[in-house]
Amino acid sequence: MQKLFAVRSLTSSLFKKHSRHAAAAAFSTSLLFDDTQKQEVNLWKLMGDFNLHGITAQEANEGGEEYGGLGLGYLYHCIAMEEISRASGSVGLSYGAHSxxxxxxxxxxxxxxxxxxxxxxxxxxxxxxxxxxxxxxxGSDVVSMKCKADRVDGGYVLNGNKMCTNGPVAQTLVVYAKTDMTARSKGITAFIIEKDMPGFSTAQKLDKLGMRGSDTCELVFENCFVPEENVLGEEGKGVYVMMSGLDLERLVLAAGPLGIMQACLDVVLPYIKQREQFGKPIGEFQFIQGKIADMYTSLQSSRSYVYSAARDCDSGNVNPKDCAGVILCAAERATQVALQAIQCLGGNGYVNEYPTGRLLRDAKLYEIGAGTSEIRRMIIGRELFKEQ
Structure with missing residues (x-):
């Protein structure tokens, strides 16, 4: 445990300051995002200025052509995801989808x-x-997708629909489609789609319960031509691209609930010190102390699990059951921590002037997106059974 927090301290001094600068900008407009369902475009550039988008990307290729990445690992990526989500769950989710x-x-x-x-x-x-x-x-049965890609001279023609975080604002999208409708998982191919490709459009943004500042919409493909060079991986090997990335996606996205839990404590701790009932701060009452103790231990145990799994991934040990486990654990605890935050604030916690309601609505998404809690449990159980 001491070693884990030593890692956190080291990475904080080297890297976390940049994440917090970007997070401060996200926090200043987090309520506006929730009300208007719009993000500030300059946030993306600001996070780019702090080198937060390319944490796991190389600085340059072998030929010296620069990409602008940092060439760091998933522990750093999780820390950035946590800090940004602490300021705004919506911005954190969109950041995770992008980066x-x-x-x-x-x-x-x-x-x-x-x-x-x-x-x-x-x-x-x-x-x-x-x-x-x-x-x-x-959704969970992703292999049953109906979006298809027909082979033509020089490329493919896509037809169908997708659901997508960042869809309304994205210029570059990784999209999965069926190149063989009869081959199940072996008929899936990954494509790189550009926003201005003829035949590609986006429907109106979805009006969501939470993560309202993270743009989500339906993508529409109507005879959209995609050149052959935009195949990501190989034709028919899209399921490999998909599955090989899912474990790492679950890991990084698991840091989103960490940020939300920390945000709950950021709201509750000053409040229970200032709010007085029966002639003393409510933080002196044992029931309140019990709640904040549960909130704190939920955060710290989840954080330890996420950071430990991230370090394993950085050392080349990507374990599907732990990548599913970290987001299962963190997501469900974040929802409970947000509920406790509302309870600590009492009636004020139920008023939208306070951020606790938004934190609860944002937290709930992580029990559904990136694979539901039920799917995560299936993965963990399956992997444990296979190990016997």
Whole structure:
């Protein structure tokens, strides 16, 4: 445990300051995002200025062509995700979709030409990235997707629909489609889609319960031509691209609930010191002390699990059951911590003038997105059974 917190202290001094500068900008407009469902475009550029988008990307390729990445690992990525989510769950979610689901997929699976074309603008924040896997009728059963890609001269023609975080604002998207409708998982191919490709459009933004400042919409493909060089990986090998990235996506996104839990404590601790009942601060009452103790231990145990799994991934040991476990644990605890935060504030916690309601609504998303809690339990159970 001491070693884990020593790592946190070291990374804080080297890196965390930049995350907090970007987080401060996100925090200053977090309520506006929740009300208007709009993000400030300059936030992406600001995070790019602090080198937060390309944490796991190389600085340059072997030929010296610069990408702008930091070449660091997933522990650093988790710390950035946590700090940004502490300020705004919405910005944290969009940041995770951009920096991990899109950029990291290109880093891990892209050709040299694809990396040179797309990474510099994505890493600088000039362009926003996204990943589209789910469909209106294909969520957990992603292999049943209906979006198809027909082979034509020079490329493919895509038809179908997808659901996508960052969809309304993304210029570069990783999209999965079926190149063989009869081959189940072996018929899926990953594509790099550009916003201005003819036949590609976005429907109106979804009006969501939480994460309201993170733009989500349906993507529409109507005879959208995608050149052959925009295949990510190989034709029919999209499920490998997908599955090889899912563990790392779950890991990094698990840091989002950490930030939300910390934000709950940031609200509650000053409040219980200032709020008085029966002639003394409510923080002196044992019931309140018990609640904040539960909140604190939920955060610290989840944080330890996430950081430990991140260090394992950085050393090359990517364990599916732990990548599913960290987000299962952190997500469910974040929802409970947010409920406790509301309870500590009493009636004020139920008033939108305070951020606790937003924190609860934002936290709930992590029990659904990136694989539901039920899917995560299935993964963990399956992996444990296979080990016997």
């Amino acid at each position: 991990n689901l899109c950029i990291n997929q290109l880093v891990r699976n892209g050709t040299a030409a694809q990396k040179q074309k797309y990474l510099p603008k994505l890493i600088s924040g000039e362009h926003v990235g996204a990943l589209a896997m789910s469909e209106p009728n294909a």
